Amino acid sequence: MSFTNKVVVVTGAGSGIGAAAALQFAAEGARVVLVDRDEARLRDVRAQCPRHDQELLLLAADIAREDEAHRIIQETVNKFGKLDVLVNCAGIFRMGSVLEGSIMKTFDEVMNVNLRALILLTTLATPHLVESKGNIVNISSVAAVMALGAENAVYSISKAGVEHFTRGAALELGASGVRVNAVRPGPVRTRILENSGTKITCDDWTPLTKIGRISEPQEIADVILYLANDNAKGITGSIFTVDNGIVFH
Template identity: 50%
Template sequence: MSFANKVVLITGASSGIGATTAISFAKEGANVVIVGRNEVKLQQVADECAATGKEYLSIKADITKDEDAKKVINDTVEKFGQIDVVINNAGMIGFANILSDNVLSVYDTVMNLNVRAQVHMTHLAAPHLIKTKGNIINISSIAGKVTFKEPMICYAISKAAVDHFTRNVARELAPHGVRVNSISPGPVRTDILSNAGVPKTMDEINYEIPLGRISDPNEIADLILFLASDKAKAITGSDYVTDNGSLLR
């Protein structure tokens, strides 16, 4: 899959799925725009993208802030003149249940990044994607399709919202030649748990996974590249589950 001369914008690109995806796109010839809040980690990803010989743009930004989101789009278009692919990957986990005193504050924080920022980035990028007949991939989760005994209600709601947001935007932008899809991973080896203050890795949590394994970020990146490519030119409004059978529980 060649992405030569394509401009790919990835949020949450400083680590995990976003970082691996950025490096994979660069290796396939894309000019990548990596967006994140952790400047040190972002620089490490930028160095790997630069090693491919392709141009890149690294933007330290908090996309929950409207001005930062606008800056990301403006800086991208100023440098490259176009946007071909947007990967809405930035996200977080917050812990609360409906009886928790902090449920509303957790809800607001999680929804602000996982949903509102994704809606805003899509709104800002869409006019540029219409020009290039580009596409969008939203990173959702199987959490939007199951219930939890753990205090995960806010995260689950946010990912269910991402799923339906994807379908609605796909229908709206289809007449313009823009495809919109989502990917719903199960457990993946990233730093999402440590970012949420959980002192365990994915491998240390007792998930019931039929295939008996946890995915690495490169597996999700491979699927992202497929959906962004011309090999998936007939696919829009779809949600791809990659969870080692977790939803079979």
């Protein structure tokens, strides 16, 4: 699998699935734009990268801010002249309660990052992807199709939205030669739960999987790269589940 001379934007590239995907794209020859709010984490990922600095672009940006989303796409095209693949990986997990009245604050925060920013970046990237006949890979979650808990509804709503948007965008952009797909991970060893402040850990989900294991970020990155590669040219509007069987629980 080769991405030589392909330009790939990966959001959430400072850790977890995004970092694993960015490193794998770079290893396969891509010129990678790594986007994350945490510049220090981006530098840590760059230190692991096999490519030279001139083949990478690190952008510390908050994708929930409209001006920052514009900057990401513009700086990508300014540096590399094109865009071939957009990987919408950035996401947050927050808990909110209807009974306690905190759900609306959670709704605004989570939807702005997990769904609105994803749709905006897709919109801004589309003219360049049409030109390159590129593709988009969105990161969903098994939360889109199963209830994770009483106070986790907003996260589930955001990921269900990601999947519906993926299908809708695939339907609209197909005639322009742009493919749009999503990966639906189950529990993965990332920082998303730790960053949320919840006491839940990914290991808490192990007994719920059919094969008794938690995925590593690289496993999800492998599927991302498969979908982004030209070998997957017949795949669009699809949701690929990588969850160790948890949705069948």
